[in-house]
Amino acid sequence: MYTKKIEEDLNCGVRVAMKVFGGKWKCCILDAISQGISRPADISRVITDASPRVIEMHLAELLFFCAVEKDTDEVYPKRSEYRLTALGRTILPVIAHLEEWGQTNMEFVKDRQAVLDERMVIGMHAEMD
Amino acid sequence: MYTKKIEEDLNCGVRVAMKVFGGKWKCCILDAISQGISRPADISRVITDASPRVIEMHLAELLFFCAVEKDTDEVYPKRSEYRLTALGRTILPVIAHLEEWGQTNMEFVKDRQAVLDERMVIGMHAEMD
DNA sequence: CCCGATACCGAATCTTTTTTCGGTTATTGC
DNA sequence: GCAATAACCGAAAAAAGATTCGGTATCGGG
Numbered sequence: 534m535y536t537k538k539i540e541e542d543l544n545c546g547v548r549v550a551m552k553v554f555g556g557k558w559k560c561c562i563l564d565a566i567s568q569g570i571s572r573p574a575d576i577s578r579v580i581t582d583a584s585p586r587v588i589e590m591h592l593a594e595l596l597f598f599c600a601v602e603k604d605t606d607e608v609y610p611k612r613s614e615y616r617l618t619a620l621g622r623t624i625l626p627v628i629a630h631l632e633e634w635g636q637t638n639m640e641f642v643k644d645r646q647a648v649l650d651e652r653m654v655i656g657m658h659a660e661m662d
Numbered sequence: 663m664y665t666k667k668i669e670e671d672l673n674c675g676v677r678v679a680m681k682v683f684g685g686k687w688k689c690c691i692l693d694a695i696s697q698g699i700s701r702p703a704d705i706s707r708v709i710t711d712a713s714p715r716v717i718e719m720h721l722a723e724l725l726f727f728c729a730v731e732k733d734t735d736e737v738y739p740k741r742s743e744y745r746l747t748a749l750g751r752t753i754l755p756v757i758a759h760l761e762e763w764g765q766t767n768m769e770f771v772k773d774r775q776a777v778l779d780e781r782m783v784i785g786m787h788a789e790m791d
Numbered sequence: 792c793c794c795g796a797t798a799c800c801g802a803a804t805c806t807t808t809t810t811t812c813g814g815t816t817a818t819t820g821c
Numbered sequence: 822g823c824a825a826t827a828a829c830c831g832a833a834a835a836a837a838g839a840t841t842c843g844g845t846a847t848c849g850g851g
């Protein structure tokens with residue numbers, strides 16, 4: 534985990550939520566675990582865009598904030614199983630809400646992003662609209 | 663806006679949502695605008711922790727993705743008013759959901775964070791739990 | 792005529808987050 | 822005995838994002 538230089542304000546609900554499940558891949562990880570994909574190696578195989586390292590780090594943070602719990606077989610080959618806690622399960626509907634908004638507006642956002650990408654290639658003339 | 667080096671995947675709803683309102687202060691800005699605080703200078707006065715510059719940049723992005731619309735008086739002193747678009751209004755319930763989760767779990771998350779902060783001061787001995 | 796207000800932009804600098812890469816431990820399969 | 826697997830950690834490097842600072846423009850008050 535990181536040591537922050539700038540004091541963070543956890544008096545805002547949105548910030549608190551982002552603290553717990555705001556990492557780049559945390560929603561994907563929680564989603565995978567909720568589907569029964571419980572071992573780190575399996576999660577890595579499902580979320581191929583994320584490096585195994587970041588999945589480890591995110592799992593450690595989710596564990597620390599008690600969104601997931603771990604159960605490790607200490608004999609080798611080590612096998613860990615991650616499961617959602619009661620707290621973790623309360624996050625799922627919030628993620629579902631985010632996911633729904635994103636799915637609804639995906640095409641529009643992609644289109645706008647394409648405009649932006651094009652501008653970067655050409656050289657950023659023209660206005661923002 | 664920033665030029666990304668790593669190609670981002672906008673096929674995930676959560677990522678799409680975070681793209682549009684995932685900046686550090688975007689939820690606060692949308693909330694302020696929804697309450698009728700429409701001018702940049704006023705938003706800055708309300709969100710004192712954010713620099714005016716980042717508010718400008720976030721407003722530009724919200725504008726680009728059509729979450730807000732702008733209406734500028736081109737005579738000096740320039741006065742701009744930002745309002746939520748129909749799209750922007752659809753974000754509010756999602757933010758409310760995030761905010762609610764955060765409020766519900768604020769004390770718990772703060773407590774865990776305190777454990778982490780303490781560890782940083784002392785020097786990071788001990789396990790993660 | 793300078794100072795403050797308003798809006799906004801560019802660029803350097805910092806902080807935070809993610810990625811990459813190498814390592815540890817110990818078992819199983821060849 | 823060597824490679825593959827599993828989980829995980831540390832540290833450097835890269836990328837993303839936020840902040841700071843200075844600048845533009847123009848009006849109005851003192």
